[in-house]
Amino acid sequence: MLRLSRSKSGLKKPRLPDGIRIYAISDVHGCADLLQQMFAVIDRDLSTIGSKRAIHVFMGDYIDRGPDSRRTIDLLIDRGRKHESVFLKGNHESFLLDALGNSSLLQDWRQYGGLQTLSSYGLQPSLNPDSVEQAKLIEQLAVAMPEQHLRFLKALRPRFVCGDFFFVHAGVKPGISLSKQQEHDMLWIREEFLQHEKRYEKYIIHGHTPVQQPDIRSNRANIDTGAYATGNLTLLTIQGDRLLAI
Template sequence: MLSTRRLRPSKNKPKLPDGVRIYAMTDIHGCAHLLKQMLRVIDADLARSRPRYAIEVYMGDYVDRGPDSRSTLDILIDRSRRGNTIFLKGNHEVFLGNVLRDPSLLTDWLRVGGLYTLMSYGLAPSPTPGDEERQHLVQAFARAMPRQHLEFLRKLRLTFTCGDFFFVHAGVRPGVPLAEQQETDLLWIREEFLKSRQNFGKYIVHGHTPVRSPELLENRANIDTGAYATGNLTLMTMQGSSMLAV
């Protein structure tokens, strides 16, 4: 059952430009069935609220861990044809790309959920593939991936900014201007960012580190609720200075 929480920082509320409504999701991790559910929520809300300009922001980790990475990418690619979508890169997309370039990384990828991605493309690797099997698996994976999937992954962005909001997969490094952030931090950072209470210059909306329920602080919002493990994929809606999580 869906639950709704209205989220409000205690002070210095970030704002979007007038007429802009943003829908944000992150860390879908192959949970195509949950993604479909949230897209129905978005479409119903759009029909009801009729914003002047709506933007959908997806903040990475579309693949691995969950049961159907292939369908997840199909759904997102179809959604991209609407023209109001922003797709950011997550660390799991980087891992996938690295494996395609270097099959020796396959075993490490399998440990972080890559097995489920391979299975969604019709492959069945052994638990501990040897060098020859790794090479054959990666070649078969590359052949199994539709061209549109590879192109979608190639075009992923690192960040998106609108009004007072800054969208990113993992977070930012404290003390470094947003325009000077390094890709490694944007995709992987945890403790230094999560423990910081400083003003980053924008209000950071991110995922990467699962939390039990959407986490709102004065300087950031974490909306990764561990969809593949909990069955809870959070959708965050923003307009003006109001934020709502479903």
């Protein structure tokens, strides 16, 4: 457990409205077992918070790379039925949806770990499928994917705002109002956002770029700890102006 604080700059700390607690998770990448472990941690915490309003915020990249994308989505759908939850879109979900409409994208999706997702739906892709196999695999995926999974993916949001916090998968483009951010930037941006040190209109909580441990800065917090490679899925809890990473 790591208790986090930002630099003592004299600036007002970002806060959530009173009575709200947020549980944020990003970049599960098919690690369903790790996600279940985090749910157990959240459930223990929920038993201690009394009448506070608890909001789960999942920040995208639920699929690819890891072993069980299908079960991960099942777990998230079930969690959303039982708890107030916000599901954001990651670049991997965006790519899957694009590939469902254009099988030629499967070759690029393969480089992002898409073959592991296909396998989780019971398909058996070769390591380097040709164009004929690519088209067949996309047809098979469209049949194998439950309708509720497709609805879940199509309903993902690009951003979520609560109090002084702005939740997004990858980040935001500096110099652009948060209300005018483009979805592509929010799903894919890296260096321009990561190197920006000035504060934004709100404090940015994001994932997308793996770090060894949660990276908390004066203007943003990155909680992608590379679960599929490290076995470490981070849970960030926010209440008031306090951030706690597990």
